[in-house]
Amino acid sequence: MRTLSWALSSVLACGLLVHDVAAQPEVFLSSANPGGLEIFFLKDFDINSPGTGPPIFLLTMINDNVERDVTLVMTISTRRFGDLARGQTRAFHLNQIQIVRLSSNDLFTNTGPYHFDDFSVDDNIVADLLKDILSTSRLPSDVYTFAVQLIDATGPISTASADIEIRVTNPRKLDLIFPGSAATGRRDDCIEIFTRLPQFRWESDMKRFQVIIAEAKSGEDPASALNQEPRFIRNFVIQGTFDRSGLSDLVNASNLQGRVEVIPGTSFQYPSSGEVLTFRPGRTYYWRVTGFIESSSGPIPLQGEIFCFRMARIDELGTGRQQIMFILQNFLGSDAEKLFAEGGELEGYRPRKVLFDGKETTLPEILTRLQDLNERYQGYRIE
DSSP states (O other), X not given: OOOHHHHHHHHHHHHHHHHHHHOOOEEEEEESOTTOOSBOBGGGTOTTSOOOSOOSEEEEEEOOSSOEEEEEEEEEEETTXXXXXXXXXXXXXXXXTOEEEEEHHHHSSSSSTTSEEEEEEOXXXXXXXXXXXXXXXXXXXXXXXXXXXXXXXXXXXXXXXXXXXXXXXXXXXXXXXXXXXXXXXXXXXXXXXXXXXXXXXXXXXXXXXXXXXXXXXXXXXXXXHHTSSXXXXXXXXXXXXXXXXXXXXXXXXXXXXXXXXXXXXXXXXXXXXXXXXXXXXTOXXXXXXXXXXXXXXXXXXXXXXXXXXXXXXXXXXXXXXXXXXXXXXXXXXXXXXXXXXXXXTTTTXXXXXXXXXXXXXXXXXHHHHHHHHHHXXXXXXXX
């Protein structure tokens, strides 16, 4: 007669058997770049001339309790063109419960036990991409997928596969908007502004920036002035583009000057206190934004042009047309230029007053409300 103990033993035996059958090697891929990769240089993609930059991805292999000889296969594909390249290692041995951690640099090299012994690029696809690649030395904008799989003597290991996507966008836009205009080195060419706490604005398809502001000094060109103390230095990261751990890694790895702030878009309000640089009436200031592009060879700085502006003197702070134009430029941004420029809806008009909620508003009142108004601004209408 079968006993309870026999039944329990059978269940346990079956459980162990199922566990042994299910146990198989595993492989994992993760990005080595917390902010993603926006540019992928061809030299970092070529197995015959491997790049010396930071790793692109991290690979972890975890073997089960069976010793085995395996090869690692990687396929690189694009959304637009399909499979682009394929690499394969020589067979290597995995001990029981062995964990192997590699980076893309270990695979894209000419030496080492895990390097790609066989790597080939699809000539037909490369021919289609050749024009873009030769003109820029980088891969064109697309989504690139790196997929890996472990293969042993008995055939593919179905669970030992993983992939990771890298979205290459090739950003290049960086245009300053306000305050000021392109610096020529002549003080008279700098636009005059009427607030000591301006809203700095720029347009860009990048997501990480450094802003430097400095006072113009006699005998110095704009670029030299930005390299002299005292100066305002602040680093900005667009909200949602880095998680908190990634942002911490970014700050530590980049050894950035100035503190880092997260902002919702490409603008910030100049702080009112606690800064080494205070805007003073009658003085001229230069400012520049540097955008950082995450690439397969590491962060690449892209400097924008230098803008300059003059702080109005105390005796110039009246209620004239120029001050009203300043308010409109600060509030409407590039829309103000479109409205009053040649062909604009308000070409030839000269503003004489500003109404807020139907009531005329003075210059001091509008300046105190400007930051809140900027956050609420969603367009304009002509009445």
